[in-house]
Amino acid sequence: MNIGPYTLANNLFVAPMAGVTDRPFRQLCKALGAGYAVSEMVTSRRDLWNTLKTSRRANHDGEPGPIAVQIAGTDAPMMADAARYNIDRGAQIIDINMGCPAKKVCNKWAGSALMQDEPLALAIIEAVVAACAPHGVPVTLKMRTGWAAAHKNAERLARAAEGAGVQMITVHGRTREQGYRGAAEYDTVRAVKAAVRVPVVANGDIATPERARDVLAATGADAVMIGRAAQGRPWIFREIGHFLATGTHLAPPLVAEVRRLLLDHLLDHYALYGEFTGVRSARKHIGWYVRALPGGEDFRARMNALDDSAAQLRAVSDYFDALAGRMDRIPAVVDAVMNENQEQSVEVPVA
Secondary structure (H helix, E strand, O other): OOHHHHHHHOOEEEEOOOOOOOOOHHHHHHOOOOEEOOOOOOOOOHHHHHOHHHHHHHOOOOOOOOOEEEOOOHHHHHHHHHHHHHHHOOOOOEEEOOOOOOOHHHHOHHHHHHHHHHHHHHHHHHHHHHHHHHHHEEEEEEEEEEOEEOOOHHHHHHHHHHOOOOOOOOOEEEOOOOOOOOOOOOHHHHHHHHHOOOOOOEEEEOOOHHHHHHHHHHHHHOOOEOHHHHHHOOOOOHHHHHHHHOOOOOOOOEHHHHHHHHHHHHHHHHHHHHHHHHHHHHHHHHHHHHOOOOHHHHHHHHHHHOOOOOHHHHHHHHHHHHHOOOOEEEEOOOOHHHHHHOOOOOOOOOO
């Protein structure tokens, strides 16, 4: 599968999630079988570009390409400037956010709120495509099925986006009104795929190899994008890839491997965020890894009281060492995270 001049390793993608898909997480997912990953969204507000938070979001040091950056905002010229800003910092693909349902974003009329204003949405797309074209940088679009159940306009907006030069479209199978509630539907994804010639990616509730297979078959989509199901289970990409290729399941990862993956992830995380912020922001990742494991909730409560990286690393190491004495492999379970009404923690202000 290609996006512009870039040939991807496979059709299993990491979804952009604010506060989650930073460089360490993207690199981990790619190492474990993801063919493509999009950064957490970067604001179009110029006054925030020099903040530490934005500099971390725009950090791609050592990341294998193609480097894809998602931008968010409501003003077409500002979004074009944001595209150029990120291209100057290594972005090879620019993704436009019209899919985020979080109130902090939609209350500013960004994210999926833009689907309510199709002329503005198209103006933003056209401005970003025009800004990227001189650099040979493809533009992609991520959106929802629509604003509400009675206003599903993804197919119409997809046609307009393709006409404006967008080279790939991702559709999350829920409306903004749903947030993460209820089940994703894929009929709209299938309709979008039938309506355009550019690659289409299906997103939403893809948490098992069987679901990935079924969604690809039902929609005709070119790829699947996985978000919440990869939190604490980044090996899901290799599991799905193996299943799609062979029809058989990989054995769950060894406890010793997950211990190593998590400790390496934490070291990379601390290197990006520093001691104070790194320890605190790592807690959610550790919690996701252990939430379905024996004693995981008690460990999480104890771990959340630690405030230095050495103690956090030691606690994680000790927990998995003890776990290895009880079991060889991590249980293959899809836990309650997929059923939670979970709006990602959106920390980036948008214009």
